[in-house]
Amino acid sequence: MTTAPFTLPILDLPDRPENRAICRRFHERPSRLPRIEWIERRGNALHSSPLGADGDVLALNLARGCWHQCGFCAARAYASYPGEAVLQVYSHTPQRLEEELAGRRRLPRAVFVSPSTDPFPPSSEVQAETVRVVNVLAKHGVEAWLMTRGFIRPFALHALAAQAKSVKAVVAITTLDRGLQRVLEPGTAPPRLRLRQIAGLRRAEVRVQVALDPLVPGLTDTRGNLDSLLRAVAGLGVKHVSAGYLFLRPGIVENLRAALCPHGWDESVLDAFADGPMLAAPGIAPARYLPKSRRQRGYAALMALAARHGLTVSVSALANPDFAPPRTACKSEARGLLHFGAARSTGQSTSS
Numbered sequence: 635m636t637t638a639p640f641t642l643p644i645l646d647l648p649d650r651p652e653n654r655a656i657c658r659r660f661h662e663r664p665s666r667l668p669r670i671e672w673i674e675r676r677g678n679a680l681h682s683s684p685l686g687a688d689g690d691v692l693a694l695n696l697a698r699g700c701w702h703q704c705g706f707c708a709a710r711a712y713a714s715y716p717g718e719a720v721l722q723v724y725s726h727t728p729q730r731l732e733e734e735l736a737g738r739r740r741l742p743r744a745v746f747v748s749p750s751t752d753p754f755p756p757s758s759e760v761q762a763e764t765v766r767v768v769n770v771l772a773k774h775g776v777e778a779w780l781m782t783r784g785f786i787r788p789f790a791l792h793a794l795a796a797q798a799k800s801v802k803a804v805v806a807i808t809t810l811d812r813g814l815q816r817v818l819e820p821g822t823a824p825p826r827l828r829l830r831q832i833a834g835l836r837r838a839e840v841r842v843q844v845a846l847d848p849l850v851p852g853l854t855d856t857r858g859n860l861d862s863l864l865r866a867v868a869g870l871g872v873k874h875v876s877a878g879y880l881f882l883r884p885g886i887v888e889n890l891r892a893a894l895c896p897h898g899w900d901e902s903v904l905d906a907f908a909d910g911p912m913l914a915a916p917g918i919a920p921a922r923y924l925p926k927s928r929r930q931r932g933y934a935a936l937m938a939l940a941a942r943h944g945l946t947v948s949v950s951a952l953a954n955p956d957f958a959p960p961r962t963a964c965k966s967e968a969r970g971l972l973h974f975g976a977a978r979s980t981g982q983s984t985s986s
């Protein structure tokens with residue numbers, strides 16, 4: 635007996651059990667935004683982060699879950715991840731933060747907001763909470779480090795501008811291709827909008843860093859993809875970008891496969907990791923990385939291309955634990971150079 639192939643839109647897969655599961659997941663993706671659920675936090679709001687030595691840089695999570703649903707996201711693979719239908723936002727975070735900072739003998743230099751959830755999801759309610767947290771940190775002279783792939787609403791951008799001296803923003807972007815972006819990070823802001831946000835942040839004199847993070851082998855690290863992206867970024871007056879390759883853990887593989895399989899990209903991407911090392915580092919959960927030589931080649935090609943656009947590139951140490959740290963910086967400063975974009979994926983900054 636012959637079995638009919640799937641005829642589902644954009645999916646053209648042989649009728650095998652694993653493909654049925656993929657198709658089911660694809661079609662069960664929520665079409666509406668998740669609901670917000672305010673929950674009580676257990677434990678401290680501030681917690682350690684792999685970004686700074688000796689409590690120099692702490693982290694704070696605003697919520698569990700993330701509406702952006704990036705296929706490569708490590709946070710979506712945590713046991714505590716609440717699923718795609720809900721964003722569990724911690725109640726009273728600004729107040730808790732205020733109390734914890736007031737009770738500390740030594741204040742951190744910076745707080746990374748928020749490693750396991752984008753601080754600018756498509757919700758004014760949550761973005762307002764992010765702003766309140768930034769304001770509390772600024773009041774105590776502590777920098778807020780924010781990494782986003784989202785749409786920063788005008789009121790939030792205005793608030794960041796008002797605290798520009800205390801804010802450092804990282805805008806992650808890996809492609810200008812809207813179709814590819816939708817596959818890899820379906821809930822995030824469109825690439826062109828992110829470019830406009832980078833320009834807006836720069837105009838507001840907020841320190842902004844552009845992170846090509848994560849580079850996905852064969853998809854976003856290609857010359858064609860990077861050339862147009864680097865040209866656009868350089869056109870904004872940006873002089874420097876950071877970069878880090880994707881790494882894998884079992885939950886990430888599952889989500890990534892579901893995102894890529896309908897387009898036939900899953901095997902080529904995942905196969906690239908076949909001979910890659912499993913690495914762990916202090917504060918970073920073990921993960922499988924691309925072979926070191928593959929990453930070195932990729933970064934070298936990126937740097938050469940970036941130079942043609944007048945851009946320099948720094949490589950994320952958190953995404954490359956087997957690379958030697960920069961020799962010129964002290965330990966704390968070197969960690970600061972790690973470009974906290976990668977911290978979202980380390981799997982360590984997630985406690986509430």
Ligand code: SF4
Binds near residue numbers: 700701709710783
């Ligand atoms: S990578 Fe960031 S923006 Fe994407 S789902 Fe994870 S936390 Fe959200």
